Structure formats: C-alpha cells, structure tokens
Amino acid sequence: MSTGPLAELHDKARAVLDPVHYDYYAGGVGDEVVLGENEAAFRRLALLPRVLRGAPTRDLGVDLPGGHLDLPVLVAPTAFHRLAHPEGELATARAAAAAGTVLVSGVASTVAIGDVVAAARAVRAEASVWFQLYPQPDQDVTACLVERAERAGCTALVVTADSPVFGRHRRDAEHGFHDLPAGLAAENMRDLPGGPPGGVRDIGMSPSVSWRDLDRLRELTSLPLWLKGVLHPRDAVLAVEHGVAGVVVSNHGGRQLDLVPAAVEALPAVVDAVAGRVPVLLDGGVRGGGDVAVALALGAAAVGVGRPVLWGLAADGEAGVSRVLAVLRDEVDHVLALCGGRDLADLTPDLVVSRGTGVSGRCG
Numbered sequence: 001m002s003t004g005p006l007a008e009l010h011d012k013a014r015a016v017l018d019p020v021h022y023d024y025y026a027g028g029v030g031d032e033v034v035l036g037e038n039e040a041a042f043r044r045l046a047l048l049p050r051v052l053r054g055a056p057t058r059d060l061g062v063d064l065p066g067g068h069l070d071l072p073v074l075v076a077p078t079a080f081h082r083l084a085h086p087e088g089e090l091a092t093a094r095a096a097a098a099a100g101t102v103l104v105s106g107v108a109s110t111v112a113i114g115d116v117v118a119a120a121r122a123v124r125a126e127a128s129v130w131f132q133l134y135p136q137p138d139q140d141v142t143a144c145l146v147e148r149a150e151r152a153g154c155t156a157l158v159v160t161a162d163s164p165v166f167g168r169h170r171r172d173a174e175h176g177f178h179d180l181p182a183g184l185a186a187e188n189m190r191d192l193p194g195g196p197p198g199g200v201r202d203i204g205m206s207p208s209v210s211w212r213d214l215d216r217l218r219e220l221t222s223l224p225l226w227l228k229g230v231l232h233p234r235d236a237v238l239a240v241e242h243g244v245a246g247v248v249v250s251n252h253g254g255r256q257l258d259l260v261p262a263a264v265e266a267l268p269a270v271v272d273a274v275a276g277r278v279p280v281l282l283d284g285g286v287r288g289g290g291d292v293a294v295a296l297a298l299g300a301a302a303v304g305v306g307r308p309v310l311w312g313l314a315a316d317g318e319a320g321v322s323r324v325l326a327v328l329r330d331e332v333d334h335v336l337a338l339c340g341g342r343d344l345a346d347l348t349p350d351l352v353v354s355r356g357t358g359v360s361g362r363c364g
C-alpha cells in the first residue's frame, strides 16, 4: 500500500467518483498485468546517488519541441475530464499552465480544444498545450482535427500509435460502461465531415493505420509531431526516419495490450535506438519524484502522468491537479539534491541499478 500526498488524493478521488467512472480511469486491459507492472517495475529499480557534488538550488527545466517545461513532468492525454470534475479539462489546463508545464489535451476531451488552450493562456500567456489525436479512418476528419488544434494555438501534435483497435477493459464491460452520461461529449468531434450536423462523431480507431498516415500528418502541419505508444526500438528508429520531433515510450497506462513490458523496462532500448536524435518521453506508472528521476536517468527527457492527474482533478478540481504537480516538482527536486545533482543532466544511467542483484562496479 502506498502512502503520501498522491496516495491521499487517489483515496479521495475513489471516494467521490461514481464507481463506474473510477473503474474507467483506474482500469487496464485484460488481467491488468501491465497496469500493475508499470508501477512495480519502478520498485525493482534503485538509485545509486553521487555524493559531495551538490548545489544550493537546482534547475528542473526542460526544453522540448513544442514548449518549455519548468519541471520534467507533463500531463499525459487522458479522456473525458468532466467525468472527474464539472470544470473538466479547463481545470486541468489552468493547473498545468500555472505549474509551468504542458498539458497534452486529448481528442477525447469533454471541452473543445480552443477553450482548453484559452483557459491555459488566461493563466499564463506563454502556456503550451499539445493536441493528442488518433489518426482517424476518414482522412478529412483527421485534417479537420489538425486544423482545429492549429487554430486553437496548440504548439505540438501527439499522434497515438498504440491503438489500432481499442483495448478490452473488463471493468468497463462488467459495468456496461460504453457511453458518456447525458450532457458530456467528446467536444472536438462535434460538427465534423461525415458526422451529424451539430452532433458528435465517434472517435475512430483504425486497424490499418500506417507510417503513411504519419507522413500525411507531417505534410498537413508544420507543428512538431510526437509519436506516442512506441515500445519496439525499431519503431523508434522508423519514427525518427519519418521526421518526428520526439518519441513517447508508453503502453497507454496498461490499457492496450496486456502482454507488453512495463514502460520503464522498454525505455532503455528505445533511448539507445534513438541515440539522441530526438527527445524521448516516458509515461506509465510514474507515481513520485523518485520514479521521475529514474526515468530521466535512463534517458527520458521528461515523463507524463496520467491517472495521478485524474485523481487530483476528481479530489479537488484545479487545486487538486496543482497539488499533484507541486508534489512531483518538490519530490524531483529533493531526489535530485540527494543524488548530488544541479540539473537534470546530472541524472545519468550509471545512477540506476536493479534492486536485489547487487551493484556491479562501473566507474564511467
């Protein structure tokens, strides 16, 4: 059982959420093996701190294609925030902007992207919001979504590649949860080609999605493109060859294929394959500053958090999301100090060892 401020927010969220919506957020695919492994894999890793090389203050900033982060944690795209809180994505956007980080706002947002970006910019004029999308089976719909994101002022696109079909979530099937409650909708899907006038189209998944779709997106927009949901190092290389601005190592929070490795276990091979050509992000199972530090030491430029943000939002709206980001910021800073770091570049791979296997001598 975990304790601490983030676990408390999770407990509060569980208490206030409709159990069906709690299970939608919390659940994973299949037997939820990967869901558990994402967190468990971090527990199997340890940090070997360096001593006597500290600094009075630490710089946690990261520059990425599409925006600067004041802390190496951004908000991963998660669907339907108005299930958690009436202000939904508006509250999340304000909290992310105030913390100086990026919100990756999903196509499956219950607030239209233009309103999400406006909420972030009202808090901080230079706030960056990225737009996540699934390439839609109908290319006109994809093009329309990209245009909406550009018009809204998004500064990057995140293309999710791990969902050629949707994962089968048993908790949702058991509850019969298939539709949003009345009054909530995926607002970015309103008034699209082929959809009902004024109404909302379903978000499509396309089993035939291919690298050609990524190329088409590159032709459609000059925004930096991130490819999310990469686990195989060969795909990371292909992504670089297809001109992505960055790669997100992710197993969708254990919600797609229940056979894959934990995100942090897939990270090192992708980092090796990419070889510094573009930044690599990781999401999945990050639940504290120590996890952030481990992921960065293994080569991630920053990490995304999904469920912790949803728990903060459900527990206390904008203030709850702000608290999640403040806790992570404070914990990363503290761990970095304890590792004798002055900035994030001091988190190097030699600081990460496996728990329970001894420490082999490396003096690089």
Ligand SMILES: Cc1cc2nc3c(=O)[nH]c(=O)nc-3n(C[C@H](O)[C@H](O)[C@H](O)COP(=O)(O)O)c2cc1C
Pocket: 024, 025, 026, 038, 076, 077, 078, 079, 106, 107, 108, 132, 160, 228, 250, 251, 252, 253, 254, 255, 283, 284, 285, 286, 304, 305, 306, 307, 308
């Ligand atoms: C409720 C929920 C909805 C999600 N919706 C999306 C989505 O619409 N698009 C997407 O690319 N990823 C989505 N994800 C995956 C997250 O972006 C991210 O990969 C994952 O949540 C990270 O794991 P964590 O929750 O352990 O931090 C969703 C995750 C959750 C939990």
Ligand SMILES: CCCCC(=O)C(=O)O
Pocket: 079, 108, 203, 252, 255
């Ligand atoms: C069509 C909505 C997709 C949401 C999603 O990606 C998830 O629940 O994991």
